[in-house]
């Protein structure tokens with residue numbers, strides 16, 4: 244799915260990422276863990292094609308998007324990637340159905356079965372009957388279900404989730420992780436940032452970031 248080779252990132256004199264190497268296979272479910280300020284957001288912003296100012300090489304599906312136009316980039320993001328955030332980022336004046344439909348409206352993919360695609364993901368995340376509700380009428384867990392449905396309605400290659408359970412209690416977190424698990428079993432590649440080791444257990448593999456460096460297991464973190 245993607246390959247990161249020797250990526251570095253600085254903010255002025257501050258080194259946020261150093262010598263990052265990472266490969267994620269099609270169909271993987273990867274968790275990225277690390278303390279606050281370690282570089283997790285910086286890394287997934289690069290993986291999500293939201294940040295193009297880095298050194299090293301990032302290939303998504305064997306393609307390098309480093310020098311393409313912003314316009315082209317947002318199209319690639321819309322067609323190939325789905326994003327889920329800690330705070331859901333739903334449009335408050337839109338109802339559930341309309342929030343989930345948004346990526347299809349902006350997509351350049353040929354899509355003449357929009358209604359079917361939206362209804363299918365609503366079913367998948369367990370929100371049937373809530374189509375007409377506004378986000379403010381939903382619980383946090385339900386809002387995150389809407390966000391997941393919106394992220395997958397376009398059938399992206401890769402879903403990137405930044406602390407998807409960070410605003411949820413542990414019971415609701417488990418429900419959300421069950422949805423991610425099912426999604427992954429259906430073939431979607433997932434990269435998830437989390438602080439919560441119980442949440443990371445749902446992933447197939449966990450990598451750790453400390454001070455902008457990536458480690459493949461806890462032991463190598465402790466040794467360093």
Ligand code: ADP
Nearest residue numbers: 254257259277278279280281282283284285286
């Ligand atoms: P995490 O997601 O692990 O909390 P971030 O990737 O957000 O970490 O940040 C990594 C480090 O880079 C932090 O020390 C943060 O303060 C710094 N940083 C992040 N974004 C910027 C920025 N736009 N300008 C300057 N420093 C930044």
Ligand code: ADP
Nearest residue numbers: 254279280281282283284285288329405406436
């Ligand atoms: P997260 O909760 O995902 O770790 P943060 O709250 O650390 O995110 O950062 C939110 C945004 O603020 C990030 O996109 C990052 O680029 C920016 N940011 C973080 N630290 C700094 C900083 N020291 N200076 C400027 N911008 C920063």
